[in-house]
Amino acid sequence: MRYLTESFLLGALRRGRRVEQFLGPCGPVERPGVRYVEVRPKKASYDVVLHTVEDAGHEGFMDLVEFPPLEPDDEANEFGRLLGGTEDPSAALALAEQHTGAERDRWVNEGLAEAEYGDFVCAGRPWDASPDGRPWPGRRRSPAP
DSSP: OOSOOHHHHHHHHHTTOOEEEEEEEESOTTSOEEEEEEEEEOSSOEEEEEEEEEOOOBTTBOOGGGSOBSSTTOGGGTTOEEEEEESSHHHHHHHHHHHHOOOGGGOEETTTHHHHHHHHHHTTOOSSBOTTSOBOTTOOOOOOO
């Protein structure tokens, strides 16, 4: 089972483990990108970070953290855009869901968003829905015809 149940999700965060969610494609057709969000536990808080990166992978390379930012001139967001932070793990998840459209039942442990990206690549990079047929969480815009 790839996705974390609510209790495992909150338990991972309380133990200091990051969780993440692949949000799917974004950007214009001529410069496609992908988005993913993570919740990072810190000493006494939880940061929510959104990553918008170039869709630079293929079946042999799916390391999202190595992908360049979709907007290379935006140095402030090179390592993700901090959406906010909170002292409560449930509130951090709610913050991520509110700002990115992430879904509570689609969170995975750190590093597994790459597996989600791999499914996306192997399925031919579908724009309208994830490979399992569900709409992409919080997709912001459609490609130009």
